[in-house]
Amino acid sequence: MNIELELLNLHRTEGGAGPFVLGGNERVHVFTLSQRRKSEWSYRYTFTWSRGDITARHDDSHMYRLPFALGKAFSVGQSCNGNFTHTGPHRFAVDFNMPEGTAIHAARDGVVVDLKENSRSGGPGEQYKDQGNYVVIQHADRTLAQYFHLRPGGAEVRLGDRVRAGTLIGYSGNTGQSTGPHLHFDVIRGTKTVKSETLPFRFVTAQGPVRCPPRGTTLRAVK
Structure with missing residues (x-):
């Protein structure tokens, strides 16, 4: 998170200028403002944030x-x-075509740090961009895996749950910006701007490690 300040007769006396990394449901003292002199004072602020740890x-x-x-x-x-x-920044991601209600399993060990399952809206237009249901899992290296477009009520985990690779976490759907039923998967970290950054990753398959499988490729899940 970044905070931009517009100060009148105030200055920052404690804390840094950011960006700040905040955990879910966490209260953090980021800075203190103090009056410069005995006269009128005021402040205004704006903030931007991205999901993930920079x-x-x-x-x-x-x-x-x-x-x-x-x-x-x-x-x-x-x-x-x-x-x-x-x-x-969204380029390292893979969509899997699958019927609604397909079981989704964690791709890596981690902790559930965010989820949404109350949306019933979906379609190809940008107006649906923020309407997708999802589960987000944080890994040991502090990156996040995002599982998007779940069906309404499609999460099988709760915030704070620790999951192992292979754990059932939800069911696929067609919510959010989507042209048809599928699962969107990516791995991200935060940035200093408003957007998160997707990261390259590899899937284990029967044919060996696969990074960025071509469109139309069929992949079968193995241990």
Whole structure:
């Protein structure tokens, strides 16, 4: 999170200038403002934030399980640098085509730090961008895995739950900005701007490690 201050007769006497890394439901003293002289004072502020820790460093040696049940196979609908939504800071992401209600399993050990399951809206337009249901899991290296477009009421975990790779975490759907039922998966960290940054990662498959599988590829989940 970044905070921009407009101060009249005030100055910062404690704390830093940011950016600040805040945990969920955490109260943190970020700075103190003090009066410069005995006269009128005022302040205004604006803030921007991105999901994820800007100090996170991805463990590139880690191999992610495919985010569905062992033995199941699904095709890739959109991969890295896809021309629909996987562009710019969102480029390292994979969409799996799958029917609504498909069981979604954690791709890596971690802690559930965010979720949404109350949306019933979805469609291809940008007006649906913030309407997707999701589960977000933090890993040991402080990166986050995002599992998007879950069905309404589709989370099988709660905030604070610790999960192992392979744990059932929810069910796929078609909520949010979506052209059809699928699961969007990516790994992110925070940035100093309003957007989070997706990170390259590798899936373990029967054919060996796969990074950014081409569109149309069918991948089967293995241990």
